Amino acid sequence: MRIAVVGTGYVGLVSGASFAKLGHSVVCIDTNRSKIDQLKRGRIPIYEPGLQELVQQGAVARRLTFTSDVKSGLRQAQVVFICVGTPLGQHGGLADLSFVYDAAAMIAAHLRSFAVIATKSTVPVGTGEEIEAIIRKAVPNDNFAVVSNPEFLREGSAIEDFLRPNRIVIGTDHEEAGAVMRRLYAPLCADGAPLVLTSRRTAEMIKYAANAFLATKIAFVGELADLCERSGADIEEVAHGIGLDNRIGANFLRTGPGYGGSCFPKDTLSLLATAQQHNTRMRILETVVAVNQARKHAMVDKIVEACGGAVEGKTIAVLGLTFKADTDDMREAASLTILPALESLGAQIRSYDPAGMEQASKLLPSVRMATGVYECAEAADVLLILTEWAQFKTLDFELLKQVLRGKTIVDLRNLYQPASIASYGFTYVSLGRAAAGAIRPAIPQRPRGKRRRRNDGITIIATPPS
Numbered sequence: 001m002r003i004a005v006v007g008t009g010y011v012g013l014v015s016g017a018s019f020a021k022l023g024h025s026v027v028c029i030d031t032n033r034s035k036i037d038q039l040k041r042g043r044i045p046i047y048e049p050g051l052q053e054l055v056q057q058g059a060v061a062r063r064l065t066f067t068s069d070v071k072s073g074l075r076q077a078q079v080v081f082i083c084v085g086t087p088l089g090q091h092g093g094l095a096d097l098s099f100v101y102d103a104a105a106m107i108a109a110h111l112r113s114f115a116v117i118a119t120k121s122t123v124p125v126g127t128g129e130e131i132e133a134i135i136r137k138a139v140p141n142d143n144f145a146v147v148s149n150p151e152f153l154r155e156g157s158a159i160e161d162f163l164r165p166n167r168i169v170i171g172t173d174h175e176e177a178g179a180v181m182r183r184l185y186a187p188l189c190a191d192g193a194p195l196v197l198t199s200r201r202t203a204e205m206i207k208y209a210a211n212a213f214l215a216t217k218i219a220f221v222g223e224l225a226d227l228c229e230r231s232g233a234d235i236e237e238v239a240h241g242i243g244l245d246n247r248i249g250a251n252f253l254r255t256g257p258g259y260g261g262s263c264f265p266k267d268t269l270s271l272l273a274t275a276q277q278h279n280t281r282m283r284i285l286e287t288v289v290a291v292n293q294a295r296k297h298a299m300v301d302k303i304v305e306a307c308g309g310a311v312e313g314k315t316i317a318v319l320g321l322t323f324k325a326d327t328d329d330m331r332e333a334a335s336l337t338i339l340p341a342l343e344s345l346g347a348q349i350r351s352y353d354p355a356g357m358e359q360a361s362k363l364l365p366s367v368r369m370a371t372g373v374y375e376c377a378e379a380a381d382v383l384l385i386l387t388e389w390a391q392f393k394t395l396d397f398e399l400l401k402q403v404l405r406g407k408t409i410v411d412l413r414n415l416y417q418p419a420s421i422a423s424y425g426f427t428y429v430s431l432g433r434a435a436a437g438a439i440r441p442a443i444p445q446r447p448r449g450k451r452r453r454r455n456d457g458i459t460i461i462a463t464p465p466s
């Protein structure tokens with residue numbers, strides 16, 4: 001089939017290259033000319049494992065091309081994917097849909113024969129109707145159908161996620177459009193990918209619901225880690241123990257500095273704003289958002305405490321800047337909150353990230369970038385692990401002992417066993433686990449005082465003045 005992809009970012013480029021691999025003929029369109037020029041020269045503007053090879057294969061097979069000329073890009077398309085950004089809006093958390101609406105108007109101006117317009121961008125429930133209305137202004141006959149086809153790929157494993165999805169969601173009541181979409185994804189369905197065929201509004205909601213639920217797991221496990229730390233339990237083993245229960249599942253149960261990235265922060269806020277528009281509340285999600293914001297600041301306190309109560313004049317070597325491993329994406333990365341906070345307390349930051357330094361240096365201009373792990377650690381007082389890149393899981397601690405000035409390692413990704421790091425003479429601070437050699441916390445005394453049970457079942461204990 002002939003496909004046009006409008007918006008050649010993380011989602012658009014991976015989708016386009018993957019559809020080309022499936023045998024379709026794909027034109028990727030972007031208004032960012034320099035991005036298109038790079039792609040035409042074979043340069044991939046983002047870091048995503050395997051993408052370079054996939055794009056190259058598609059180009060060599062002449063099934064994948066790039067253009068910023070919308071008219072020629074859309075000329076013969078049977079399916080047009082909208083893959084533009086939907087960043088956090090200015091007003092109350094609602095997604096900024098201006099790129100989506102601009103893309104819709106642009107598509108409408110160049111549609112010549114029947115085409116399915118499939119929205120992969122994450123958009124609030126009801127946006128499909130808006131897109132349809134925009135296109136109808138320019139294409140009055142029913143020469144098009146607007147379908148929701150949300151994308152669930154994760155940066156870092158985007159190609160695998162696209163080509164072996166847990167499910168494909170298609171939202172439409174339009175019979176012909178549904179048939180076209182089924183044909184498009186037939187190779188993946190033949191490989192066993194389940195297809196969820198539903199209404200457009202339901203498909204739009206599935207995407208937000210999935211992200212909100214995963215964000216909830218992350219926030220939950222973060223708070224659980226705090227309790228484990230104080231009570232002498234081990235969060236890694238607790239997470240393993242609960243994750244084996246297939247009603248819960250093992251994914252997204254890793255503790256860390258809270259969720260970040262281009263999706264969860266904006267999508268949770270957008271879903272809350274949608275709830276507000278519909279006069280309903282999502283109190284669990286409200287709490288998740290608040291817990292996540294507080295967590296990044298709590299991480300700053302933890303680092304300061306690990307540094308003996310003050311970071312003024314200290315050099316902190318930071319490993320990892322991106323919001324997670326295997327991407328160069330810096331959107332809503334924990335480093336963007338934590339590092340400026342440490343700097344404002346007087347710390348000097350030196351950092352190394354395998355893929356994110358180009359992006360990060362624009363956002364964190366005062367952070368000095370190093371060319372490797374050990375140069376970063378040279379004469380630093382503290383080593384801070386912020387992102388779980390594979391190369392940070394195999395650090396040479398003998399070498400670190402020689403280059404680091406201090407003896408403290410703060411690991412906000414729990415990459416190591418506390419006892420093994422302590423054996424090198426380091427003080428190792430991680431999340432949700434007792435520090436190596438720490439004395440098991442005492443069981444707290446049952447609080448004394450008068451007990452009163454509230455209507456909601458919570459017992460309040462009035463502690464007598466000491």
Ligand code: NAD
Pocket residue numbers: 006007008009010011012029030031032035083084085086099102103106120121122123151152153154155262263
């Ligand atoms: P991105 O910012 O990486 O890419 C968007 C691209 O769209 C940019 O290259 C921009 O130049 C281009 N663009 C903007 N307006 C355009 C127009 N009118 N015509 C052509 N091109 C235009 O965004 P992304 O991370 O790929 O996300 C795209 C959408 O997919 C968002 O709604 C996001 O929430 C959703 N999503 C993202 C991911 C992810 O992991 N990044 C996963 C699933 C869904």
